[in-house]
Amino acid sequence: xxxxxxxxxxxxxxxxxxxxxxxxxxxxxxxxxxxxxxxxxxxxxxxxxxxxxxxxxxxxxxxxxxxxxxxxxxxxxxxxxxxxxxxxxxxxxxxxxxxxxxxxxxxxxxxxxxxxxxxxxxxxxxxxxxxxxxxxxxxxxxxxxxxxxxxxxxxxxxxxxxxxxxxxxxxxxxxxxxxxxxxxxxxxxxxxxxxxxxxxxxxxxxxxxxxxxxxxxxxxxxxxxxxxxxxxxxxxxxxxxxxxxxxxxxxxxxxxxxxxxxxxxxxxxxxxxxxxxxxxxxxxxxxxxxxxxxxxxxxxxxxxxxxxxxxxxxxxxxxxxxxxxxxxxxxxxxxxxxxxxxxxxxxxxxxxxxxxxxxxxxxxxxxxxx
Ligand SMILES: C[S@@+](CC[C@H](N)C(=O)[O-])C[C@H]1O[C@@H](n2cnc3c(N)ncnc32)[C@H](O)[C@@H]1O
Numbered sequence: 001x002x003x004x005x006x007x008x009x010x011x012x013x014x015x016x017x018x019x020x021x022x023x024x025x026x027x028x029x030x031x032x033x034x035x036x037x038x039x040x041x042x043x044x045x046x047x048x049x050x051x052x053x054x055x056x057x058x059x060x061x062x063x064x065x066x067x068x069x070x071x072x073x074x075x076x077x078x079x080x081x082x083x084x085x086x087x088x089x090x091x092x093x094x095x096x097x098x099x100x101x102x103x104x105x106x107x108x109x110x111x112x113x114x115x116x117x118x119x120x121x122x123x124x125x126x127x128x129x130x131x132x133x134x135x136x137x138x139x140x141x142x143x144x145x146x147x148x149x150x151x152x153x154x155x156x157x158x159x160x161x162x163x164x165x166x167x168x169x170x171x172x173x174x175x176x177x178x179x180x181x182x183x184x185x186x187x188x189x190x191x192x193x194x195x196x197x198x199x200x201x202x203x204x205x206x207x208x209x210x211x212x213x214x215x216x217x218x219x220x221x222x223x224x225x226x227x228x229x230x231x232x233x234x235x236x237x238x239x240x241x242x243x244x245x246x247x248x249x250x251x252x253x254x255x256x257x258x259x260x261x262x263x264x265x266x267x268x269x270x271x272x273x274x275x276x277x278x279x280x281x282x283x284x285x286x287x288x289x290x291x292x293x294x295x296x297x298x299x300x301x302x303x304x305x306x307x308x309x310x311x312x313x314x315x316x317x318x319x320x321x322x323x324x325x326x327x328x329x330x331x332x333x334x335x336x337x338x339x340x341x342x343x344x345x346x347x348x349x350x351x352x353x354x355x356x357x358x359x360x361x362x363x364x365x366x367x368x369x370x
Contacts, residue, residue, distance in 0.1 A: 001039040004131065004140055006054040007032040008171065012349040013362060014051025016341035017178040021045075026344055030133050031087070046144040048203035049178060050171030056129055056140035063097065066130075066139040074101045078124065081105045086130035094130070146171075154202070159227050160193050160220030168192070168261045172351055172360075173199035176306045179340050179364060180257040185209070187255035189245055189291070190262050194221030198228050200259070201236045208236060209253040211243035218242055245291040249298035257304050258295075261360070263287055264310040268357040277312045278321075284310055285321035289329060295367075296333035302368050304338070308360035311350065323348075323361055334370040337363065 007014040011032060018024065018034075021044050028035040032053075046052050060066035073080040082104050084094045091108040098106050127142035151170050161167075173196045177183055183205050188196050191210030194217075200208050210221050221240045228234055243249060265280035288309070309323045319325060327337055339347045340362060352359040 001042070002035065002037050002058050003041055003143075004056045004058075004129075004133070004138070005034040005036060005041070005052055006056065006129070007034070008051055008053045008146075010051060010172075010175070010349065010351055012344075012346045013172075013175045013179075013340070013351065015344050016346050016349065017049055017051045017175045018044075019341050019343045020178055020181070021049075023343075033087075033131060033133055035133060042143065045203070047147075047150075048174055048199070050169075050174030051178075052144070053146050054127065054129070054142045055144040056131075056142050058138050059128075059141045060139035061137070067097075069139070070098065070101055070104065073126065074103045076103070079103055079105055081107065081125045083107045083125060083127045084130070085128070086132075088132040089130055153231070154198055154228070155195075158193070158198065158224045160223045162193055162217075162220070164267050168195040170195065170199055172261075172362075174203065176259050176261075176308075176362065177203060177205075179306050179362070180259055180304055182256040182304070183259070185253070185255045185257075187211075187253055187258045188260040189243060189258065189295070190260045191221050191240065192217055192261070194224040194240070196259060196261065197221065197238070198224055201225065201228055201234050201238075202232060206236050207255075208238045209255055210238070210240040211245075212240075213242065213244040215242065245294060246287060247294065249294050252295070252298045252300060254300060255303060257306065259306045260308075262307045262309070264308065264358050264360070265312075270357045272314075272357075274315050277315045278318055281310075281312060281315075281318055281321040285326060288326055292326075292330040292335060293333055296330075296335070296370075299367060299369060302366070305335070305365045305367060306340075306362070307365075308351070308362055311359040311361050312357070313352075313359055314357065323363070332370075334368050335365045336368075338366045340364050 022040060024036060046055060059069045084106060094108045127145050129140040131138045131140055155170055177200055185207035186200050186205055187209040189211050191197060191212050194210060197208045197210050212218055218240050225238050263284060265284050340349055348361055348363045350359055350361055
């Protein structure tokens, strides 16, 4: 059963995520498309996979086959909406190919990054992608497409929001969760507004724990989790409590994986002088060092951890406060770097967006009690 996965922009993270669900060969990758040949790809939990933009089945391998595929929709009683995009055909070429189908409403070159036209996001819509993949052309129909509207509900409609916290994108939360191997019970010790815990419960985690050193974030996270319970009819247990990670931990919940965005420094506007950014790097470094030590002292058993470390692209890495220096220091507490994907030999991945002044280095650690 041939088909294609269309990844988003964070390729390394997306590969690590998918590799945790199913085996595939990296040789079948071309740009952001993966060719698969296994019917199990049709049953993956795509809605909770942040790295997959769309998944397609092949409907035709030549233009004439494709036109006869389209003619089925032309004969249907209800007017179909067909969205057409391609990685090599221009909109006017697409338009020319589809003249003569009077009972289909076409929209051309909708750009895979932006499936926003809500009008086109209902069950009647058909998403078609004409793909040139290693010099062969495939005509594809999506059986999964990332639903921007659904993401927006939990990102913008949650009752407690705080733009100053930087807002962890739901897709990144999903990828971080999927990089961990066991997410039955997870803990976020920098929970903020609870974005990560919200994604965890949506993907089926039954026990979530969160802490923060600000009372308003504890109450806010509780509110947001309650919102998820009601909005999506979910069933889970949660416990959100106060904990300053630079202080001795009062108690640590029983969790399988610690997954957290962590502290990324003060919110930035982009005009900060270098010495301010350097000071931020050192503050974050010291905070993480305290956090890892305090956690190791209080942890009841071994666990795995997926977190972000801030990278300030405007300034050169300061080796004293670098992530690798941190790794060296925390190894004596029992932490060891694990690749985010062993299969594809991806150690860590950088999550970056053009308009951001701080990037996130995504890493995974194993903790063994010493
Ligand atoms: C980047 S935010 C995390 C945001 C969260 N992922 C979200 O989407 O809302 C970092 C969080 O770390 C918390 N924090 C900073 N220093 C802390 C400390 N010493 N102990 C515990 N939490 C701390 C902040 O209050 C903030 O909520």
